[in-house]
Amino acid sequence: MSRFERVRGRLRRAYESSRESVRARRTDPTDAPGPAGVASPTSPGPVAPPSATVVGAEPPAAMHNSTSSRDDADVPHALRIAAAWSWRLIVIGVVAWALLKIVGTIKIVVIPLAVALLLSALLAPAVGWLLRARFPRSLATAVVLVGGLAAVVGTLTLVVNEFIQGVPELSKKSSEGVRQIQDWLKTGPLHLSDGQLDRYIEEGQDWINNNTERFTSGALSTAATLAEVLTGTLLVLFATFFFLRDGNKIWRFLVRLxxxxxxxxxxxxxxxxxxxxxxxxxxxxxxxxxxxxxxxxxxxxxxxxxxxxxxxxxxxxxxxxxxxxxxxxxxxxxxxxxxxxxxxxxxxxxxxxxxxxxxxxxxxxxxxxxxxxxxxxxxxxxxxxxxxxxxxxxxxxxxxxxxxxxxxxxxxxxxxxxxxxxxxxxxxxxxx
Incomplete structure (x- = not known):
């Protein structure tokens, strides 16, 4: 080992020992310095009394409990609080905006899962009743889900059948109602003439003809919409089944993360x-x-x-x-x-x-x-x-x-x- 390396090692050891002594003096409150001007193991040099004034030294800067630098102390307290709230609210707003963008991108998945949660909350008591009746969990979930689906399908069937049976009579009465409205427009307070009524009817027909393309494009996109609805319905059914059967396990898994x-x-x-x-x-x-x-x-x-x-x-x-x-x-x-x-x-x-x-x-x-x-x-x-x-x-x-x-x-x-x-x-x- 060269002389330069030995000298550097001694300097480093002296520096480390001085740092350790300073740390020990700061952390030990019972360590009091010896008499003035006398060095001790923990006080290697003269120590000035607390009331002593050092000539030529700048007075210590007044610090607030909530500040960590002189710059923060110079800023008014109200402005510092407002700034702290502002940047935190900005971060929360950015995170919320990002979450909304993500949800909007995958809404075809998020919406069926939300509907499945609502259905699970509705059907969970029924599953609990069957479980208390000694049904296996999978069988209880399947019975409740199939029963709920049968009730929905039966209700929709009754609604559609009654609607199909009543549409002809309602259409006839609708035509009579339109004629009554026309008579009221002629004899009522508006006193519209036949020419005015014909002009308004023609304008309505022209508006329908001009917007036929828009209606047709909407009808063409119906196939894609039906595909999304079918996919979402299947996802709702599967998610509801597993939420009802394994909801507790899924929640425990998420909590363990x-x-x-x-x-x-x-x-x-x-x-x-x-x-x-x-x-x-x-x-x-x-x-x-x-x-x-x-x-x-x-x-x-x-x-x-x-x-x-x-x-x-x-x-x-x-x-x-x-x-x-x-x-x-x-x-x-x-x-x-x-x-x-x-x-x-x-x-x-x-x-x-x-x-x-x-x-x-x-x-x-x-x-x-x-x-x-x-x-x-x-x-x-x-x-x-x-x-x-x-x-x-x-x-x-x-x-x-x-x-x-x-x-x-x-x-x-x-x-x-x-x-x-x-x-x-x-x-x-x-x-x-």
């Missing part, structure tokens, strides 16, 4: 969110059934055609809160107007409004309020955003999504520790 410290908290929030979704779907089905029965009884009493299909439409529309049943009830009012005249239509309109009032002031607070507590403004905003992003499917999924997120965020933000699972194994470390 998280860090150990976060698993219990996320598992607690996820199971609470699932309970909220099940309660929401069951409450929605009950409210929709009451709406459909209430409006359907009056349609039968006043002998309105398509009473059963219109009641089924009200039932489906009620799954979109606040606005769904109103829009589907409006279709019943139009059918009553064409079939039985304005008086009967006004009565049906009053029935629809009355059912909506009962739903909004009695059924929603009594049934839905126990399931999920969501402000009506949040419901309206969620439905509007869902319609803009994904149409009717978005309006159907938006409210349960808000309910699930509401429960999940509340559970995750809670400071309570979730209960220890009954099958948890606690391993205690032995003291050395």
């Amino acid at each position: 998280l860090p150990v410290a976060a698993r219990w908290k996320v598992d607690d929030a996820g199971r609470a969110s699932w309970s909220t979704l099940v309660a929401y779907v069951r409450a929605t089905v009950l409210v929709a059934f009451i709406d459909a029965v209430g409006i359907g009884i009056f349609l039968v009493v006043f002998d309105i055609p398509f009473a059963f299909p219109l009641a089924a439409l009200v039932f489906l529309g009620a799954f979109i809160p606040i606005v769904g049943a109103t829009l589907s009830g409006g279709v019943a009012v139009l059918v009553a107007l064409v079939d039985s005249g304005p008086v009967t239509a006004l009565i049906i309109l009053g029935v629809v409004i009355g059912v909506q009032q009962v739903e909004g002031h009695l059924l929603q607070p009594l049934i839905m309020g126990r399931a999920v507590a969501i402000h009506p403004l949040a419901v309206i905003i969620g439905i509007a955003a869902g319609v803009v992003l994904a149409g009717i499917t978005g309006a159907l999924v938006s409210v349960p999504l808000i309910a699930v997120l509401n429960t999940a965020v509340r559970r995750l933000a809670a400071r309570t520790v979730p209960d220890t699972p009954p099958d948890a194994v606690v391993v205690a470390s032995q003291a050395p």
Whole structure:
């Protein structure tokens, strides 16, 4: 070893030993310096008393507890807080935008999975009943899924048959209604002449002829749409089956992907969110059934055609809160107007409004309020955003999504520790 290397090694060892002594002095609060001007093992040189003033040294910079440099201390506290919130909100907005883009790209998969989750929440209690009756899990899931599918197919068959039988009579009455409207336009307050009516009819026909190409292009794309609907339906059926049969296993697998410290908290929030979704779907089905029965009884009493299909439409529309049943009830009012005249239509309109009032002031607070507590403004905003992003499917999924997120965020933000699972194994470390 050369002399230069020996000297460098000695310098390095001296430097390391000095650093170690400084660290030990900083970390040991009981280590007090010796008398002034006398060196000690931990205080190698003279130490100035705390009240001493060093001549020529700059005064220490005033630092705030939340700052780490002089530059941060010079910035007003309110501006630093606003900047901290701003960049965090920007990051959240970018992540949300990226998630929306990803969901929009694979919506043909996301939408069927969302529908499958809703169906699983609806059918899960029935599967639980069969499991308690000692049915195998796969058999119980298959029985419930096939039974639900048979109920849907049977209902659609009845609706289509009644619609086919009533279309000729409704078309005849529609023609009579159009003639009555023409007579009202001539003799009513507008006092339109035959020439004006003919001109408006010709303009309508010209508009239809000019937009025939648009209608034809839409019809040509129907094949692709039907293929997407068929693919989505098959995906819904398969996903619903496996969600019902292996939903617990799938959730445990997803939870195991998280860090150990976060698993219990996320598992607690996820199971609470699932309970909220099940309660929401069951409450929605009950409210929709009451709406459909209430409006359907009056349609039968006043002998309105398509009473059963219109009641089924009200039932489906009620799954979109606040606005769904109103829009589907409006279709019943139009059918009553064409079939039985304005008086009967006004009565049906009053029935629809009355059912909506009962739903909004009695059924929603009594049934839905126990399931999920969501402000009506949040419901309206969620439905509007869902319609803009994904149409009717978005309006159907938006409210349960808000309910699930509401429960999940509340559970995750809670400071309570979730209960220890009954099958948890606690391993205690032995003291050395």
